[in-house]
Amino acid sequence: MGSAKIDQKILDQLKSCSKDEASLSKLEELVGEIVERYETTKDQLNLLEHAIKHDYDSILITELDLEKPGPRIVYVNSGFTKMTGYSKEEAIGNTPRMLQGEKTDPHVLERLKTRLIEGQAFFGHTVNYRKDGTEFINQWDIHPLTNDQGEITHWVSYQRDISDRSETSKVVFDANLDFDNLDEESKKTYIDLDIQGNIISSNKSFRELLGYDGDELKQIKMWDLVSDDDKGEAEYLFGDFDADSIEDRPYKWTFIKKNGDEVILEANIRNFVKEDSRIVRIHFDNISMRNRILKALEDKKKKISDIIGKKDEFTVRFARNGDGDVYCKFISDSFTTITGIDVSEVLEGGIDDVLEEKCKEEAMECVEKAFNGEGCSAKCQYKTSDGDYISVIQSFSPVFGADSDEVESVKSVAMIELEVEK
Template identity: 70%
Template sequence: MDHKLDEKILAQLKQCSKDEASLSKLKELYEELHDRFQEVKKQLSLVEQAIKHDYDSILITDLDLENPGPKIVYVNDGFTRMTGYTREEVIGKTPRILQGEKTDRHVLDRLKERLIEGQAFFGHTVNYRKDGSEFINQWDIHPLTNKNGEITHWVSYQRDITDRKESSKLIFDANLDFDNLVEESKKTFVDLDVQGNIISSNSSFKNLLGYDADELKTVKIWGLVSEDDQAELKALFEDFDSDKIGEDSYSWEFIGKEGDTVKLEGNINYFVSNEETVIRIHFDNISLRNRIIETLKKKKNKFEDIVGKKDEFSLRFVVNEDGETGCKFISDSFTAITGLDPDLVIEKGVSEVLLHADDVKAIEKALEKAFNGTSSSVSCKYKTSDGNYISVVQSFKPGYGANEEVVESVKSVALIELEVEN
C-alpha cells in the first residue's frame, strides 16, 4: 500500500525507524490511521451533504465560554463560502471575528446564557464577512457530548437568511398590505421576529410614536416602552414558545420619539412565514380611548345642561298663498332645548332666527324635495339663546291631505347630536 505514502511522509517515517522492520510497522500504522481518517472524512461529508439544504455552514468550537470566548476548531467549506474566511484564518480564533457594529448585543448575551446552562440556542443577528459586508446569520447551536454525557464542544449550524428576511418584507407588503387592510380598521399593528426585532409595522404605529420604518429597525420592541414595562415585554420573547400565547391582553406605556407617552393594549398572535415565526401584535390606544370617554362625558354633561331630558323637537312647514315656505308649528321641547321663543321663529323664519349660515341652502333644498314628495335628512346647526350652536340631524317628511298626490305640509324632526360648538 505504499501508494498512500508520498515521498515526504515516507522520508519522515524512515527517519523515525531503526531498521526495515520498524519502518514496515510504522507504514502499517500510518496506513491504518489513514484509512480511519478517510472513513471519518467520508462520514463527515455525508453529514454535511444531508444538512446542506438546511444550513449553509458548520462551525465547531471548544467548550471555553470565558474571554476571549470559545475557539474555533472546525469549519466546513460552506463556512468559507459564506464568510470569505479560509480555514487557516479562523481555526484557533473565536466567532467574534464575524461580529461588528450592528451585531445585536442582547442576542449574544442570551446566547451565552443558554450555553452556560448547557442548552441549545436558536437565533439570528447581523454578522460580517471578511470583506466587511453584512449578512443576517441564523444560528442553530447544540452541545456535543462525550460517552459520559459531558459537554466537550459546541456545534453551530449556520445560514445566511438575508434574502429570506427581505422576501418576508415583500410578502408583508404584497399580500398583507398593512396600510390598506389595517388602516381601514383603524388598528395599530406591528410584526416582530422571535427576538423582538420589528419586521414591519403599519402607518398607525409609526405615526403614533413618530418613528419611520428605518428607525424602528434599530430598536427592540421593549426599547420603545417605559422602564417599568420592559421586563414583561422581554420575558415574552425570551425562548419564545408559541404554545404559551393565550388570549390575555397586555398594557404597556410606549414612549414616542419626542418623549410623549401613550398607553397601548396589545393582543398577541403569531404565524409562520418562510419558515420563520412572526409575532403579530394588534394594539388598542388606551390613552385615546380614555380621552374619548372623557370627552363624551363632558359632551353629555354639556348636552344635559342645554337640553335637560329633551333630545328632539319637531316643526311643521307649509307654503302660504304667496308661494313662500314658512314654519307653521314648533313643539314645546324646542324652547327647552334652544331657549328661544317659538313665536319669534314662526314670525321671522327658521333661516333668519335659527340656522347657521352655512346650513341655510341645505335646509331650503331639503324642504323643496319634501314638498315634491321626497323625504330626506340633513345635518345642520341651530342657534341657542346663549349664542352657542347645537348640532342636529333633521329629517323632512312630506305630509299629504285628502288628495294623496298633493303635499300639504312637511313635518320635520330635529334630533340632537352630542356636539356643542361655540
C-alpha cells in the first residue's frame, strides 16, 4: 500500500465495497497509490507557487479562445481570491471579464487582445474591480503556454495590485521607443548592463534565481552566465552594444546557476539613457518555471482523469417548457462515464434527482440567472452509482437566439474539481 494516509471515510467505503479481506487489501493498495500521487503533485504545485508568490499577487490561467465571451478561466491560485474577493468556484469557468467595469480602459484591452492574437506576451495595467465593487489597478504580465509541439494551449496571467504604488520611474527612455513595448520598472527579474556587457546592477529576483550576490555579478560579463550554445549570440549583442542589432523579439537563453543547474530564461532587451550614459536593461521571464507550472497542472489533471475514465467534465443543457418550467433538455454521455448513472435517468427524473440536497438551490439560482442573461457558476456535488458524491465546478451561461436577444436555453459545463491548495 502507498505511504499516504487514506481518509477513514474512504476506508469505510472500501470495506463496504469489498467482498473479502483480500479484495479490501488490494483496493487499499490502489487507493493509497492514487492518494500518494495526488499529494505529491499537490506539493509540487505548492512549491511552484511559493517560488513566485513574492513577485506576483495572483496567477490566473485561461483557455486559448479569445472570442466572446472570452477565454474561460481554468485555474486561479489563492492570491487571486485574496486580491479580487472572488472564490475559486466563482472564477473557474468564468472569464477575466468578471473583473472589468466602467473605468477599465478599452484601448488597453484592445492592445491586449491584439498581442495575444499574434501569440505575443503582453505587459500592461488598467482599472479592475473586486467582487465588492471596489476599484484597484491591476498590472498584467501575460504569456502563452505551449505544448510539446510549440502550439499555444493556454494563457497564464501573472497579476499585481499596484494601486498603492507611489514611486515614479527613475529612468528616461528613448523617445523613439514604442510605449506599448516598454519594460516597466516594476517588472521583477532584470539586470542592467553598460554598453560593453558589464553587469552594473541586478535586482533581488535575478540574484536569487542564479545564486549570485550583487558584487559577484559585477565581476562577470553577461555572456559568461549563459551556456556555451548561447554565449556567442550574447557576446555579439552586448560586447559592443549597438541598438540597431537588437531585434524586437524575445531572446531565449539557457543560464547556468552558480550551483551548476540550468534555467531557461526569455530575455526582452531595451536601452535607455540615465545620467548621460546608455544603459541596457534585460528583463527576464522564467520559461523553465512557466513550463513546470503547466506540466504540473496537466499531469495532475491527467492522473485524476485516468481514474474517472479519461473524462473530467460533462455538459448540461437547460430549457423551458410551455408552462415556463425549467427542465434538463440534454446531458452529455461523459456524465455516465464520471458518475456511473445513465443519462436517461436524469432526462426522465430531472437534474434534482442526482444533485446533492444542499447545492440544489444554488444550482437552480444560477440557472435562473443565466435565463436572465447573466453568467453564473457554483460548486455542486453529484451522486454516483455507488452512492458517493463527486464535486464539480459548474458554470451556467445563457444561449441567445440566432436573431434575438432572448435567452432560449442555458448551457452548463461541470468540471471535476481539482484542488491544488489546502
